[in-house]
Amino acid sequence: MHAPEIIKLHVDERCEYRLRREMPWIFAKHADFGKATPKAGDLVAVYGKRNQCIRLGLYDSASPIPVRILGAPCTFDESYIRDRLAAAVTARTAMHIAAPDTNGLRMLSGESEGLPGLVIDAFAQTWVLKVYSNCWLPYLNEVIAAATAYGIGNDPIGCSALDAAYISRPKRIVLRFGRECLPHYQKAGFAEGSLVFGDDHTPHAEFLECGAKFHAQVFKGQKTGFFLDQRRNRQLIRSLAGGKKVLDICCYSGGFSINAAIGGASAVWSLDGDKHALDLVQKHYDLNADQPGVAAAEHVLQKCDMFEWLERAKAKKNRFDLIIADPPSFASSQAQIPAAEKAYMRLFAAAADCLVPNGQILCCSCSSHIGSEKFASLVERALKHRTLDALDYTGLPDDHVARFAEARYLKAWLLTIK
Secondary structure, three states: OOOOOEEEEEOOHHHHHHHHOOOOEEOHHHOOOOOOOOOOOOEEEEEOOOOOEEEEEEEOOOOOOOEEEOOOOOOOOHHHHHHHHHHHHHHHHOOOOOEOOEOEEEEEEHHHHOOOOEEEEEEOOEEEEEEOOHHHHHHHHHHHHHHHOOOEOEOOOOHHHHHHOOOOOOOEEEEEEOOOOHHHHHHOOOOOOEEEEOOOOOOOEEEEEOOEEEEEOOOOOOOOOOOHHHHHHHHHHHHHOOOOEEEEEOOOOOHHHHHHHHOOOOEEEEEEOOHHHHHHHHHHHHHOOOOHHHHHOEEEEEEOOHHHHHHHHHHOOOOEEEEEEOOOOOOOOHHHHHHHHHHHHHHHHHHHOOEEEEEEEEEEEOOOOOOHHHHHHHHHHHOOOOEEEEEEOOOOOOOOOOOOHHHOOOEEEEEEEO
8 A cells, every 4th residue: 555645734723623523624724734745645644732633634636625534543554444444334234224125325425434535325236436536546446445345256244244234245336536536537547437346337227216216327427326315305205296296306317206206196297407317217217117106197308497497387377286496506616605595596486486385395405515504594585475384304314424514415395385
């Protein structure tokens, strides 16, 4: 394993306070290294006000978060990577999420489990390892080795527990990268969407979620190929959809749409601005054609601008009993927050205009830059004087481990509208 340089970093009391409360990031404004010139992957020893080392981190040279904090306390070596991944995998066996009808789950939530900038999602026997930081550049081969140890044909400790918990060991592992760090890994010889274990190049991975069949686009799809974080809310929609006309705004691959149909919706309208996304929705309808609800429901797929479509629907009095508004992140940076707040309010108000009396709307946000309290305020302001009931479904499923505020990015409110 690469022997990292060790760089000292002294932080102020405010930064130390956040680190001691499990914040795994040090932002650039707190990362003054003086004359030192750290390189990607260098070990950063973080010192607090008493000149004591309080945390260890890895240096990221290509991000506004230059220091990614490792688990505490720790000694950083090859066994650290292996042991942290083993702890994450073992934790999933106790979560009881995987089952005979569910084999898609998150196996590693990097920042919250001591391996910052790394995510592993399992889609049946395909695992996707996604790297979001170039701090792993000198150690990526060790990370890959730790993951591939769980592959079928290998025999790491704990695999019998995986089998007992219905967690599928991988036949293949796909390596993916975040946009910011991809050029650095390509320069080092790594390729986006490459197989690091197995030899099956099928472009999708079929998996089950509560009996529904889905294809994760593991080589090219958004994030790791499918949004597993909305699992609980998809089941909520399934439970509410019986006999209803449902609208799924920003449907992407149709997770909500399929569950609404399975739940007995009379009709499901799916909107997205991307034709490829709608093709995925149709594929998922075809995959689930043996489900009575899917076979019985009317399916309408439309490529459109969501705001324009909602205006036309309101004018035509095209009304729905249940609406899901789950847009992509409107705020990928602090600078975009004001515009994002306006966009959320505009979307939720326009969607509510298309509800029947006593209809319901699920309002969602996946932006970590807009906290749960702020989002609740936006929903309230967008739908003020129109709400009969409001239930907070904010939160992530247990496999998406989130030990600090910014990791708890998913917000959802279910409102009944007058």
